[in-house]
Amino acid sequence: MNLSTRAKNSLVFNTEDESERDENGLFRHRDTYNASMQFSAILRTLTGECQLALTQWMHAFDALHRRTRANMSVQETVSTSVLWLGYTVLYTLFARDFSKGEMGYDVYAQDFDNALSHALVAIRHHHRHSSQQQNRQQMFSLGLGIMSSLYFVAIKCRHRSVKDMALYALSAAPLQEGLWNRDSAFLMTRVLVEMEEKFRIPGTVGPEGIPVEARIIGVNFC
Template structure:
C-alpha cells in the first residue's frame, strides 16, 4: 500500500505550504482520473488501477489530516487560519476527494454516495461568494479564487436538485473570468445540462442513469486551465465538445453524449446551440 515519503509526512508549515502540497497531489490525481475514466467508460478497470486509486486516496486523506493538525497548531498559537484561504483549500480537496472515488465507475450515479461532500463543498464556496463579502455580482477578473471548476463539477455531477442548484447559483456570483476560465460559459452550460437531465422530472426526483449526460462538457478551449502545477482542477475534455458557434453568433455549440439504453448500450449524440 501507499507509504508517504519523508517530505509528505512532515507537518505542513503554513497554509501556503498546504496549498502547494495539495496542488502537487491534485496534479497526480487528475492525471490518474483522466486515464481511469477512459478505462471505466470501456469497462476495462483492472486491479492495478484500483490499487493506484487507493494509494492516491490515502495520500489525499493524509494531506487532510495534516491540514487539520496545522489548523489546531495555528489556533493554539493565537494565529487562527484565514477563513477564505482555508475554505479555498477545502473546496479543492472536496472536489478531488469525490472525483477520485468515482472515476473508476462507469455510472454517472456513483456520485450519489457523496451528497454530504458536495454539500460541504458548496457550503465552503458560499462562505466566499455570498453577498456582503464583495461578491454580490460577478466580478470582471480573478486569477486567485479558482472556484469555478469545483462549482461546475458539482452542478454537473451531483444529482441532488437543491445542492446542484446552489452550485449553479454561485456560478453566477463567481468571477466572470477566473484565469482562463470563462464563468458565463460555465454557467450557461451547467444550466442547460441540468435542464436536459431533469426535463421529465417534477423538480424533486433524481434523474435516472439513462438521462444523464456523460463526461464533463466544458466551455471552449480558451476557457480552460491547463497548468496542472498551479491549478488542481485542470481537466480534459473527455466525450464532449463545446465551442462558440460561428454559424450561430451568440451561442455555444454543444455536442452531448448520453446512454439512453443503459451503460452497456450505444452512445447517443446530439448537438445544441446554447444561448449566451
C-alpha cells in the same frame, strides 16, 4: 497522484486494435464505461492510492488550520475555504467507484453539499474584501479554482437541491477567474443541468431520480 492518474488513463483509454491518436494526432473518442468495468479492480487500487494521499494531506492541512484559524486574515480565510472545496472535489473524483460510471457519484451528495458550504464562505469573504478595496480581486486557487469546482459539483451531483445551490454559488462567484468567466460558465452549467433535469423521475429530488441513460458523461466543445 500524477503517476496513478496516468496509469488509470492508460487502462481506460488505450485499446489493442487501434492507435491512441488519430491521423491528425488527436485523441480518439472512446466509451470508457466498458473499460472501467473490465479493469474495475485495478482502477479501484489506483484511485485508492490517490484517495490515501489526499486524505493524509487533508489531515495535515486540518491540523495546521486548527492552530492558525483564530489569527487568519480575510484573504487567508478565503484561501482556506477554496482549499477545502478543491479537496472535496478531488477526493470525490478519485474515490468514486469507476465501475458504476456516472452512478458512482451518487453516494457523495453530502460531500458535495459540504463543498458548497466552503464555496459560499469563500465567495462571501471575497466580495466583502473586494468592496473594501474598491476593485475586483482575483480569487486564490490551486489550479482548480472555485468556478471550475462549482461546475463539477453542479454536473456530477444529481441531487436537485445541491445542484440548485451550486448554480446559485456559481452565479455569485467572482466575475473572472483565470480562463473562467462567471456569466458564461453559469449559463453553460445551467443548460447542462436542465438537460438532465428534464428526464428526472417525477416526485424525486435525490440522485436516484436521474436515470443512467439521461446522465451527461462529458462535454465536447467544438
